[in-house]
Amino acid sequence: MNITRLANPNELRRTIEQSTESQRAIVKEIIDHVRRNGDQALAYYTNQFDNVSLTTFYVSKQEIEQAYEKVGEEVVQLIREAKKRIQRFHEHQRKTSWITTDETGTMLGQKLTPLQAVGVYVPGGTASYPSSVLMNVIPAKVAGVKRIVMVTPPMRMGELPPAVLVAANEAGVTEIYKVGGAQAIAALAYGTETIAPVDKIVGPGNIYVALAKREVFGQVDIDMIAGPSEIAILADDTADAKEVAADLLSQAEHDERAASVLVTPSESLALKVQQEIEKQLPELPRQHIARASLANNGRIVLVASLEEGIEAINQFAPEHLEIIVENEMEVLANIQHAGAIFLGRWSSEPVGDYLAGPNHVLPTNGTARFSSPLNVNDFIKISSIIRYSQQALEEQASKIAAFARLEGLEAHARAVEIRMEKRGDQ
Structure with a gap:
């Protein structure tokens, strides 16, 4: 990870990853195939992309029961603890319908109605993400959504990760299907013989999933077009280099395209963090991913002052922001753009990923300038009420x-x- 001096606050600002014409064409073809051929198309693409031949996509109650046995009681209790904390946080976001009446007898108000059906995409690939299930499903349940459909790609033997199934069941998913990729998004948007369509699709995925969500937007609503994960750490001399390095690596291990950035006015801290990263990297099981991530998008940026660092952070608008400085609340007041803000050395970013309670589905690629974390309001629609008197x-x-x-x-x-x-x- 190189150390550089900030030349311009705008240099940290990220641009949305551009898809290729070939990728867009593939996604359009898949969506069209699923619209015309339904389950037959789902089976074809599951075989082609996941190397799995399925006769049914629906996950049975028996499979869910077996998942509980496989993970064991300790994991079940861990998932339940996370669910409780996430639910408690999101219940504070509840809003209610309201009506006012003026002196003429005119009645004005808003009627809040939960969406009827929501689809949740859970990625497969290099890791299993029960936390993603909880974060996407729980705010929908708190909002009052009755039908929640989860789709996720099957593993080699046609099974799903047991912890993902347990998390889905605990969170309140009503239907689970073994299907992933752009074909799953098409099924949720347009329906097949097996999967009835939904009103909104949420959840992260690869570039093909993101493009499919973009393509079906309008037929259904979507949460966001998620990009690679990001962390920015704004730190001064009070920060511990070993801890800062560990936090940067916690994002780097996600994805080779993830961004991990330290912004600091302390050259001493910058050098120590650089050394710590090289010490800790060889100990990581996913070090090859973390190394590629740091090589592609890792930076240690020296700034003249904390004020300059704050300006650079606001231009970056990171998904995750850790503030580890002497007067963190003072700095917080000047932060304008960040998906989630972690204050102090004890608030490592993984705290927010799993147990703190706030949602970890956050705006990426600088979209924190105008968008917010996934929340209960994303699963509610508002109708205006107007009753005029004579x-x-x-x-x-x-x-x-x-x-x-x-x-x-x-x-x-x-x-x-x-x-x-x-x-x-x-």
Whole structure:
């Protein structure tokens, strides 16, 4: 990991990864195939991409029961503890419908209704992610979503990771299917003989899953287009180099495209962290991934002051931000863009991944400038309520009609004025 001096605060700002025309064409072909051929297309792509031949995609109750036996009681209790903490946090996000009435008797308000059906994509590949299941499902359950469908690619023998099945069952998933990739997204959006369509799709995945979500948006809603994971650490001389290095590596082991960045005004800390990373890397089971990640997107950036570091962080808008400085609350007040903010040496980023409670599905690629972590409100839709009284319409009719004619919409104006005529006839 090289140490460089910050030349411009904008240099940390990331750009959205661009897909290739070939990748987009493949995704469109897959989606079209699933729309036309349903389960037959799902079986074809599961065989082609996962090397698994399946006669059914549905996960039975027996498979879920077997998963509990495989993971053991200790893992079950760990998942339940995480569920409890995540649920407790998200219950604070609940909002309620509301109605107000003014002196004329006019009633205005909002009706909050949970989505009816949500699809949750859980990635497979190089690791198993029961935490991803909990983070995507629990806010939907808290919101009141009745039907939650989980899709995830099968492993070599056609099975699913036991911990993922246990997490899904504990969180309240109502249907689980062994299907992954762009074909799973197409099935959730358009439906097949086996999988009924949903209203929204959430959950991370590879570039093909991301492109498929982009393609079906409009047919269904989506949470976000997730990019590679990121961590930025803003630290001064009070930080422990060994701990900072460990935190940078915790993100680097995710993905070869992940970004791990230290921003510090301390040259001494920068040098120590650089040395610590080289010490700790050989001890990691996924060191080949972490090394590639650091080579591609790892940086130690020296800044002239904490103020300059804060400016650079706000330009970066990282998914995860750790602040390990003497006056962390002072710095926090000046942070404008970050998905999740971890304060102090005891708040290592993995705390947020698993047990703290806030959602770990966070905006990446600088989108924290305008978007938020996955939350209960993502699974609720709002309907406006309008009930005008006769008095209110009488007072405002001429103004409403005038505004309608200002926009050249005569029928709009007459729809109001006709009620005033009827009033005169009575």
